[in-house]
Structures are given as C-alpha cells and as structure tokens.
Amino acid sequence: MQRERMTYDVVIVGAGPAGLAAAIRLKQLASQASRDVSVCVVEKGSEVGAHILSGAVFEPRALGELFPDWRQRGAPLTTPAAKDRFLLLTARGALRLPVPPQMRNRGNYIISLGNLCRWLGKEAEALGVEIYPGFAAAEILYDEGGRVAGVATGAMGVGKDGKETANFQPGAELRARETLFAEGCRGSLTKLLEARFDLRRDCDPQSYGLGIKELWEIDPAKHRAGLAVHTIGWPLDHRTYGGSFLYHFDKNLLAAGFVVGLDYANPYLSPFEEFQRFKTHRAIRGLFEGGKRIAYGARALNEGGFQSIPALAFPGGLVIGDAAGFLNAPKLKGSHTAMKSGMVAAETVFKRLAGDAKADYRSALEASWVWPELYAARNIRPAFRCGLWAGLAHAAFDTYILRGRAPWTLRQSADFEHLERAIRAKPIAYPKPDGKITFDRLSSVFLSGVSHEENQPPHLRLRNPDAAIAVNYALYAAPETRYCPAGVYEILTDPAGRPRLQINAANCVHCKSCDIKDPTQNIDWTVPEGGGGPNYPNM
Numbered sequence: 131m132q133r134e135r136m137t138y139d140v141v142i143v144g145a146g147p148a149g150l151a152a153a154i155r156l157k158q159l160a161s162q163a164s165r166d167v168s169v170c171v172v173e174k175g176s177e178v179g180a181h182i183l184s185g186a187v188f189e190p191r192a193l194g195e196l197f198p199d200w201r202q203r204g205a206p207l208t209t210p211a212a213k214d215r216f217l218l219l220t221a222r223g224a225l226r227l228p229v230p231p232q233m234r235n236r237g238n239y240i241i242s243l244g245n246l247c248r249w250l251g252k253e254a255e256a257l258g259v260e261i262y263p264g265f266a267a268a269e270i271l272y273d274e275g276g277r278v279a280g281v282a283t284g285a286m287g288v289g290k291d292g293k294e295t296a297n298f299q300p301g302a303e304l305r306a307r308e309t310l311f312a313e314g315c316r317g318s319l320t321k322l323l324e325a326r327f328d329l330r331r332d333c334d335p336q337s338y339g340l341g342i343k344e345l346w347e348i349d350p351a352k353h354r355a356g357l358a359v360h361t362i363g364w365p366l367d368h369r370t371y372g373g374s375f376l377y378h379f380d381k382n383l384l385a386a387g388f389v390v391g392l393d394y395a396n397p398y399l400s401p402f403e404e405f406q407r408f409k410t411h412r413a414i415r416g417l418f419e420g421g422k423r424i425a426y427g428a429r430a431l432n433e434g435g436f437q438s439i440p441a442l443a444f445p446g447g448l449v450i451g452d453a454a455g456f457l458n459a460p461k462l463k464g465s466h467t468a469m470k471s472g473m474v475a476a477e478t479v480f481k482r483l484a485g486d487a488k489a490d491y492r493s494a495l496e497a498s499w500v501w502p503e504l505y506a507a508r509n510i511r512p513a514f515r516c517g518l519w520a521g522l523a524h525a526a527f528d529t530y531i532l533r534g535r536a537p538w539t540l541r542q543s544a545d546f547e548h549l550e551r552a553i554r555a556k557p558i559a560y561p562k563p564d565g566k567i568t569f570d571r572l573s574s575v576f577l578s579g580v581s582h583e584e585n586q587p588p589h590l591r592l593r594n595p596d597a598a599i600a601v602n603y604a605l606y607a608a609p610e611t612r613y614c615p616a617g618v619y620e621i622l623t624d625p626a627g628r629p630r631l632q633i634n635a636a637n638c639v640h641c642k643s644c645d646i647k648d649p650t651q652n653i654d655w656t657v658p659e660g661g662g663g664p665n666y667p668n669m
C-alpha cells in the first residue's frame with residue numbers, strides 16, 4: 131500500500147503552545163498580507179491537549195502579543211495568581227523564605243496548559259490551520275539535496291512482530307516547504323535532527339528535570355484561589371536539585387507537583403516516591419486531607435537554559451519551544467517562551483516563503499524578550515550542582531547583586547553522566563503508600579488515562595538489549611525501575627532464576643526520562659502508534 135502524500139507550505143510537529151502559536155501567527159500574517167499559506171499541525175495525542183502536562187502558572191505576555199483580545203475571545207485564564215509563598219522544608223519544619231523576583235507571579239494566571247492548548251487549537255482551526263490529532267510524526271523526510279522536506283506519520287496496524295495486521299494503514303507523507311519541530315522537551319525527531327545537522331555542536335549539553343503532577347480536588351475550606359506555593363529541601367537531600375509546586379486554581383482544584391533534577395546521583399532515588407513522601411510533610415499533609423486525587427501524569431522539562439540552546443535552523447526548517455530548550459528553570463516557566471519562539475519562527479518562515487532567504491530566526495529571537503530573559507537566568511540552575519546551600523547563596527547573589535549580569539557563565543553537563551554506581555550509593559527505603567494521600571505507581575498511572583494499542587512494535591527500544599542486565603542492573607541497580615514514573619520497567623526473573631528486564635510499554639506516559647537518564651544512553655524513546663499515550667484532562 132502506498133503512503134498518501136499531502137503538500138503544505140508549513141508542517142508543524144506538535145500541538146503544544148509553541149506549535150499552535152506558530153500556526154496561528156502564520157495564518158494571521160497570511161491574512162494581513164492577503165496571501166494563502168497552508169499550515170498543517172500533527173499531534174500524537176488523541177486530541178489537542180491530551181499529552182500536555184504543565185504546572186501551570188502562565189505568564190500571558192506572548193499570548194497578549196498573539197491575541198491582544200484574548201479575554202474577549204474567552205481564553206481559559208480564569209484564576210489570576212494572587213499570592214506567592216516559598217518554603218524551605220526540613221524533616222521537621224518549614225521555613226518561609228523571601229520570594230525571589232523570578233518566582234513572583236503578579237499579573238500571571240494559574241491555568242491548565244492542556245486546556246489553553248485546546249482553546250488555541252480551536253482558534254487555529256478557525257483561521258484555517260489543519261490539525262491532525264492522533265497522528266505521530268515518526269519519520270523525517272529529506273529531499274535529494276538532504277534538505278528537510280516534511281515528515282511522515284507512523285503506520286497503524288503493525289503487529290508486535292513487525293508484520294502488517296488486518297488493520298494496517300500506511301502512514302502519510304506531509305510534505306512542506308518549511309517544517310517546524312515543536313515536539314516539546316526531548317523530542318524524538320528533534321533528537322535525530324540534532325544528530326544529523328550537528329545542531330548541538332556549539333552549546334552545552336541539555337539538562338533536564340522530571341516533573342510529576344497530581345490534580346486534586348481539595349476541601350473548599352483549604353482552597354485559596356490564586357495561591358502559588360513552591361518548596362525546596364526535604365525530602366530531597368542537599369545534593370539533589372528539585373522541589374514542589376502547589377497551585378490553587380479553579381473550583382477547588384489543586385495542581386500539586388514535584389520536580390527532580392535528572393542530574394541526581396543516587397540510582398536508588400525514585401522521583402515518584404520522593405513526591406509521595408513530600409505530601410506527608412507536616413506543613414503540607416493537611417492540604418490533601420479530605421481531598422481526592424483526580425489526575426496523574428509526568429513529563430520531563432528542560433533545565434539547561436541559555437547555554438544549552440542548540441543551533442535552531444537547518445535546511446528546510448526550525449526548532450521551536452521546549453524542543454529547543456527555551457524553558458526558564460528558575461521561573462519554572464516555559465510556555466510563554468515556547469509561544470514566543472513559535473511566533474518568531476512563524477514570522478521568519480513567512481518572510482522566507484515570500485522569497486527573503488536572509489530571514490533569520492535566531493537573530494530575530496535574540497532581538498526579542500526571550501533572549502535577555504534566558505540570559506539573566508542562566509547561572510542559577512547550574513550553581514545547584516554544588517548543593518542546595520551553595521545554590522541558594524549563589525542564586526541570591528546572582529539575582530540581587532549581579533542581577534543576572536555575571537561576567538561568567540556556568541557550564542551544563544549531561545544528566546546521565548551524574549549517576550553513581552550502586553556500590554557507592556546508599557539504598558533509600560521509601561514508606562508504603564497509604565492509599566489516601568500517598569499512592570503506588572500503578573494506581574497513579576490509571577489516573578493518567580494512558581492507553582496504547584497492545585499489538586504494536588515496542589516504542590521503547592534498547593540499542594543493546596544485553597546492557598539492561600550487564601550494565602544497568604549489575605552496576606546501577608536498574609535505575610529505570612525507579613525513575614520511570616509509570617512503572618514501565620521491571621526486573622523479573624526467568625525460569626532459570628536469572629534477572630531479566632520486562633518493559634510494560636503500554637503504561638508509558640511519554641515523559642521521556644528513560645531516553646534522558648539511562649546511564650549508557652541505551653534507551654531510545656520513539657513514537658508509538660498515533661493516539662496512544664496519556665489522555666490528560668485539565669493538566
């Protein structure tokens with residue numbers, strides 16, 4: 131069966147804030163210039179928003195530039211951020227710290243980013259953008275000269291054995307003059323592009339955090355709409371970067387989340403269990419008592435910042451949003467920069483389509499507010515590699531005295547290189563879940579609404595299958611069984627009593643942590659059949 135071929139001016143991979151803002155801006159520019167520009171967006175989630183997981187306190191700056199009348203249009207920004215709190219937790223207590231300027235949220239909104247994307251998707255369609263949810267871009271297409279010429283969506287109905295089933299449907303070729311990659315953090319095609327065009331040649335390695343989030347309906351008496359709380363410290367040790375967020379928004383909802391820097395050293399650490407333990411702190415626990423957990427999910431986020439931004443352009447297209455790494459880690463915000471980068475990319479591509487070959491995305495981005503914002507924040511996250519106290523002291527000095535203008539730039543390194551061998555690490559005993567405030571992984575994954583076609587080739591691929599036991603298990607005590615927030619990886623024993631790695635790929639919530647943290651970079655996350663994965667409501 132032949133693949134269907136469709137041709138557009140611009141194809142965008144990923145319907146997150148970056149991809150949708152780019153699509154909308156292109157159509158706005160086309161309409162202003164009375165030109166016709168065809169734009170198509172492919173999204174691997176079953177619907178726009180299904181795979182979006184964020185905090186989220188949203189800074190509406192880019193949205194205001196895209197739609198100055200977003201209020202009248204009914205954008206789902208209904209809870210203004212009213213108050214910030216920043217706590218340092220110790221095992222027994224909580225110390226209130228001054229809220230650093232980058233974490234002050236006056237003028238921002240507490241939202242569901244998934245719902246904002248659903249709304250942006252409708253606005254984009256109203257402008258004529260074609261959006262195809264349920265289709266994963268699985269392959270990059272190149273022309274004879276090696277220029278990117280679009281993407282192909284994955285075939286449906288291929289069995290576990292790689293053979294076509296009765297439901298087989300070939301993928302479609304989406305050919306384009308320009309292709310924008312908006313896959314979010316650790317995009318699977320973006321990773322291939324980076325290798326093919328050597329895009330990371332002149333930058334530091336990207337570094338990441340894993341964010342795990344639960345949505346709770348809490349006791350109305352404890353709900354303070356607009357309150358945003360961040361904590362650092364316990365239960366993490368001082369060598370491990372991370373902390374929590376607690377955002378009170380609409381209708382007694384609480385977005386509770388925990389982020390752990392994936393540069394952690396101890397292979398026994400489990401970000402999921404750290405989050406569960408965090409909820410039991412005496413200053414936190416009460417918030418959850420009497421409440422009900424209604425959703426769960428996880429997603430990696432970029433923490434590398436300014437010094438980890440790769441080359442952004444390649445023949446035939448651009449990288450935008452978190453796929454390029456525009457998240458401001460000290461702010462824990464990336465959706466505003468993702469949207470702005472998408473808009474700047476759209477402006478560049480629009481000029482290029484009109485024949486202006488000199489239109490340059492990077493220099494336009496450097497001239498925008500994204501660049502100075504990320505530049506000023508660049509040293510805060512890497513300083514925490516020296517531990518919590520040194521990181522806090524440096525953050526205060528950098529923020530209040532140097533104001534982000536230090537004459538030095540601290541370097542980033544790859545997270546997987548920081549994992550210690552198990553023999554040097556201390557095992558961590560985590561408490562059992564109580565089923566009320568703390569939970570196990572499997573019941574959590576159930577709340578992510580994850581579903582995948584069972585009969586399909588594994589989308590988690592081991593480059594060297596033997597390394598799972600010979601390296602990961604033998605030297606690092608199988609860290610993937612702990613960092614995976616969905617319990618995908620398990621060590622079982624075969625009939626001869628030997629350990630073997632079991633991969634429950636159907637549970638995968640597409641967080642991408644295994645692709646990032648595996649100590650020998652042996653795991654490749656690839657797209658499963660389109661429409662598979664989590665189905666997040668209000669995340």
Ligand SMILES: Cc1cc2nc3c(=O)[nH]c(=O)nc-3n(C[C@H](O)[C@H](O)[C@H](O)COP(=O)(O)OP(=O)(O)OC[C@H]3O[C@@H](n4cnc5c(N)ncnc54)[C@H](O)[C@@H]3O)c2cc1C
Binds near residue numbers: 147314
């Ligand atoms: C726990 C957590 C808390 C956060 N808190 C905040 C916050 O409070 N405020 C804030 O501003 N930011 C926050 N962020 C960051 C913010 O969510 C991101 O910066 C933002 O979502 C990036 O937008 P994006 O469009 O680049 O990527 P994404 O939002 O990740 O969207 C990418 C989209 O592309 C799709 N996709 C990926 N690959 C393919 C493919 N091959 N084919 C088809 N579709 C594909 C995905 O399914 C997804 O829908 C947080 C992030 C996390 C993880």
Ligand code: SF4
Binds near residue numbers: 614638639642645
């Ligand atoms: S298998 Fe990998 S990408 Fe999927 S949930 Fe686990 S760590 Fe995340």
